[in-house]
Amino acid sequence: MSVRSSPVELATARPPAASSAARLSFNRNGAAYLFLLPWLVGFFGLTLGPALASLYLSFTDYDLIRSPNWVGAANYVRIATADPKFGAAMQVTFLYVLLSVPLKLIFALLVALAFNRGLKGLPVYRAIFYLPSLLGSSVAIAVLWRQLFASDGLVNMALWQLFGIEGPSWISNPDYSLYTLVILSIWQFGSPMIIFLAGLRQVPADMYEAAEIDGASKMRQFFKITLPLLTPVIFFNAVIQTIDAFKAFTPAFVISEGTGGPINSTLFYTLYLYQEAFGFLRMGYASALAWILVVIIAAFTAFSFLSARYWVHYDD
Structure with a gap:
């Protein structure tokens, strides 16, 4: 005989609590949230928060002493119409990038190709060649570079x-x-070299064997096999x-002693930004x-991804 609940019991019965589902979800994912907490605090407190604050300040007149004074788009209008150093900094920066x-x-890529042929003690050489990428942005290396290319430096002595x-x-x-800064940048080739070397290791060896059977030269193998299969790695390295x-900031700041000279020839965009902010x-x-620099980098990145479909070849 079935027992039927009274209307009073049905009215007073507690439905399945929504909080229990939330508690169960937290019990399952609580550890992940705790591990993510430092990143979330850093992202919102040190990245997103300051970025939004700088966006607001870009529409103000602010000198770190007085309260920000809203001026609308006046800063952007001045950049576009009445700031010759902005054009000089853009020219120097784009030339440096190009x-x-x-x-x-x-x-x-050339060094990675040499290493990919097989070399005894490869991990040691790989670490040695990677070392400049770790040290190249330091102040000490920039000071050393300035001494090397001085009028009485080691380069002129040689x-x-x-x-x-x-x-x-x-x-x-x-x-x-x-051009001395360009040479310093090229000297820091270790990071893309490691990535190129990893990409070369993924190229199937049987493709080279088939090409050799067909009589393809090493140069033809490089342009018809290696380079097309390496385009995803080239794309990644090019964007980064x-x-x-x-x-880039530290080399130009140290070598020019913060002036961007001589005659604004090393006035990188970031150095000009630093002068306006702290000078x-x-x-x-x-x-x-x-924020103009953010837009420039975003536009370049978007263009790179849009154009990648025409020259980057993936496995599919």
């Missing part, structure tokens, strides 16, 4: 001793100063290295410059 990134990638050539002061000559080149305390204006 020279340093392709040369670094080409050099890194030119005189070996070839009898009296070299210029590479750092203080506006015709050569930027270009973003890093746009953000002239124009924080609102510097924030506008920073």
Whole structure:
């Protein structure tokens, strides 16, 4: 005989609590949330929060002393119409990117191809060649670079001793100063070289064997097999290295002693932003410059991904 609940019991019965499902979910994922907590605090407190604050400050006149004064788009209008140093910084930065990134990638690929042929003690050589990528952005290396390319530096001494050539002061000559920074960037080829080497190890060996049977030369194998299969790695390295080149700061700051000279020849965009922010305390204006750089990098990245479909070849 079935027992039927009374209307009073049905009315007072507690439905399955929603909190119990939430508690069960937390019990299952609580450890993951705890591990994510430092990242979440860092992201919202040190990345997203300051980014939104700088976006607000880009529309203000702010000097770190007085309260921000809302000026609307005046900072952006001044950048576009009345700031000659902005154009100079953009020209220097784009020239640096166009020279340093392709040369670094080409050099890194050549070294990776040499290592991929087989070499005793490869892990040791790989670590040695990777070391400049770890040290290249340091102040100590920038100071060393300035001494190497000074008028009485080691480079000019070698030119005189070996070839009898009296070299210029590479750092203080506006015709050569930027190229010393390009050379410093190429010297830091270790990171893309490691990635290229990993990509080369993924190319199937039987494809080379079939190409050799068909009589293809080494050069033809490189352009018809290696390079197409390596395009995803080239794409990745190109995007990462270009973003890093746009953000380059320490070498230009140390070598030019913060001036961007001579004659603005090493005035990187980030260095000009630093001058406006901490040299002239124009924080609102510097924030506008920073957001323009964000837009430039975002536009380049978007263009890279849109164009990748025409030259990057994946397995499918």
